[in-house]
Amino acid sequence: MKSFPNREYFFNYTIQALTELGGSGSNNEINNKVIDILQLPEELLNKIHKDTNQTEFEYQMAWVRTMLKNQGLIENSKRGVWSIKTNQEITLPKFKIQFDKNQAKKVDEEITDVEEWKEKLLNVISENLSPNAFERLVQRILREKGFSQVEVTGRTGDGGIDGVGIAKINGILSFHIIFQCKRYKGKVGSKDIRDFRGAMVGRTDKGLFITTGMFTRDAISEASRDGAPVIDLIDGDLLVEKLKELGLGVSVEFKEEVTIDIEWFKNF
Incomplete structure (x- = not known):
């Protein structure tokens, strides 16, 4: 084809x-x-x-x-x-x-x-937020989703790690995560995922990669490769859906629609 x-x-x-x-x-x-x-x-x-x-x-x-x-x-x-x-x-x-x-x-x-x-x-x-501001936006999203102790590290030369936090499942189980933010219009490739996973070694088994762009098919496969720590991915499409879901900088208005039931009036 x-x-x-x-x-x-x-x-x-x-x-x-x-x-x-x-x-x-x-x-x-x-x-x-x-x-x-x-x-x-x-x-x-x-x-x-x-x-x-x-x-x-x-x-x-x-x-x-x-x-x-x-x-x-x-x-x-x-x-x-x-x-x-x-x-x-x-x-x-x-x-x-x-x-x-x-x-x-x-x-x-x-x-x-x-x-x-x-x-x-x-x-x-992409046009109004600096890389640091985008990291703070991600921090806010994670907090709104129930993460605790979410910190933006902002350190250079740290293997692409932009922040850390603790995720809790059903209020019982919790685990540490590290995350990377990429304010990017292009595609994130498998090399970026491998580099990020390398930075995770010895710190945590759970990673989160957030971008305003997209992930290549190879990157998606690499993120869930057998035998390697899984990295969850949030692309631009899912990112804006989360902002809408949480009402962060986004509001949704529902238009009232009135339907007249003519048959109902025939009962009189």
């Missing part, structure tokens, strides 16, 4: 991915499963979408999930987990959906609206 296929091409494979994942999955789980099924080459996966901070593949997969949702075939929870609707019987590979130009346009608008605020927020962070 040398060129990027039409987005409709991914409908069947998205349903197949969800099926193989047990009926549900996160964005990344679905994307990675589709990549594995189709064996998509790196040159296609690294292609950046012209209007967003996402790759072309990530953007098209978001479009596909939204269209499948609008067709009533899948649904997503508040935590961002997608699942096949329990009342749907989908037979692969014969499964097909029909949609017209208006439906496609509606999905385009939904995806564009989401990507616009994310891109704007990432630009605000």
Whole structure:
């Protein structure tokens, strides 16, 4: 596969991915499963979408999930987990959906609206925050998420370690973490992950790498490589989602929608 296929091409494979994942999955789980099924080459996966901070593949997969949702075939929870609707019987590979130009346009608008605020927020962070200010923003996010003793070290020559903290699980178990912040518009590669892991040796077994950019596929694989301490990753997309979730510098307004039930009035 040398060129990027039409987005409709991914409908069947998205349903197949969800099926193989047990009926549900996160964005990344679905994307990675589709990549594995189709064996998509790196040159296609690294292609950046012209209007967003996402790759072309990530953007098209978001479009596909939204269209499948609008067709009533899948649904997503508040935590961002997608699942096949329990009342749907989908037979692969014969499964097909029909949609017209208006439906496609509606999905385009939904995806564009989401990507616009994310891109704007990432630009605000990249253009208005210094590296030190970005570290303090990450510190605030971690505190809001329940981390304690979160400190920004700010030391140079420390193997890329920007801060430390203690994470607590369910108020019982706790463990030390170190984190690195990279205010960056490009892609973080596997070398950055290896260097960060090297700095972790003898300090902690848990690391967190936060960037305003993206991680390459190799970096993602390296972060969870067997036999090595796992490093959790937060890319720009997840970062702005966390800011929205926590209401940090982001507010969400819900528009009131009034529906008139004509049938109700016919009872009089």
